Amino acid sequence: MSSVAPNGRSGLEMDAEHMRRLGHAVVDRVVDRWLTLGEAPAWEGGTRRELETLLAEGAPEEPRDAEAVLTRAYEEILPKAGRIDHPRFFAFIPSSPTWPSVLGEFLATGFNIFQGTWLESAGPSQLELVVMDWFRSWLELPESGGGVLTSGGSAANLVGLVTAREWAGNPPEPVIYLSDQGHSSLERAARIMGVPSERVRRIPTDDAFRMDLAALRDAIAGDREDGLHPLAVCGNAGATNTGATDALDAMAAIAREESLWFHVDAAYGGFAILTQEGKEAFRGIQEADSITLDPHKWFFQPYETGCLMVRDTRVLEGAFRIMPEYLQDAALGEEQVNFADRGIQLTRGFRALKIWMSVQMLGLLAFREAIQESMDLARRAEAHIRASRELELLGPATLGIVCFRFNPPERRINPVDLEALNQSIQDEIVGSGLAMMSSTRLRGAFSLRLAIMNYRSTWEDVSTTLQAVQAAGTRLLGGERP
């Protein structure tokens, strides 16, 4: 019953041979999974009741056989989830980490890096500065710019908006502007900051789902008249629904004129800046005061890897730095950076290593090409949809996303039936395991949606999925080809 092993070591230790054996077995498992990923269902799940039956139990007081524990993880837990990196996982925003990034994650954990302060992580902190400077230069932010790696885009949006508030001198009754396509995490960030939903303005968008800037100007003027304090304008660089990007240069100009903070949510789309096409779409992003990026989306990193970039790191640090007595040893002057001063976390993992290792081992060109390839596949999907009689395009291919539905025109299906039909098509495809898809609503219309962002996805993966939509729709409509 003692927690001390016979040789006097803690019961929390394992002997070296056992450590190696378990570690090698885990690596083999992960590589095997990668090799067979496309053959597995793109999604598996289960009900609460089913999973409870499988997994609910108290914590064992005594150790169990390690191999048996791993087997349970492999068989009962890990497979019952979306395979987000499956080549036909097109739902939400997919993620497909590179192998060097997975190893970087493991190394950072294995070396137990604490990256809150320079004192405790000089090399890793310098590496985060290096990676932040890569991002800064890709976004063409000025030399004063920099950033911080976060748990994700939600945390980055929160850090960005809190920075805006501190920069503005913490005014009473601040107002935040985003489009009707703005991400829910911005609204949550506002709530966390104590900005109630009545002061989060959802500005309407045009036909291309870009913020209506005349409406933005009107809203700002109206709020000033009402004695409120317009604080920040949030632009989209890749809206999650449709991939839409706002007119960032014009938005930046309005923000400057109005002395507002200009935040750009480029969580999923931002790394498209590594392509010529993305660079053109994001014209004006370099004028932003802060930019959210999610390397765990289109930069092929494991969860959780988000990032907030700012135009002036002093403003970011001014918003977050607090130096309590018990950290006095960690105050190392201006030159060394304590990353805890740039956001929410004191204890932070070493997130920069996986990014750095991926780019070093694979080269940036491979990232540029993978992102371009995703955009090309989405465009090819759009062409297929346009050419088909039964499929109707609802949102053109934009930054890897394409929105459509099954709607043979001669059947004149009413909106309610159309929604039910498309929902059933999606359920059928997801249920079959062929592909994972998610739906959205565009101006009220139920839409199927493909988000093509995986470096493993091929045209065959995309076209097989589109054909499955057509086949399922035809079958559900009653057998005969419409």
Ligand SMILES: *Cc1c(COP(=O)(O)O)cnc(C)c1O
């Ligand atoms: C995913 C996403 C977020 C939220 O990021 P998380 O990493 O999920 O917290 C915010 N904005 C946009 C545009 C996104 O695509």
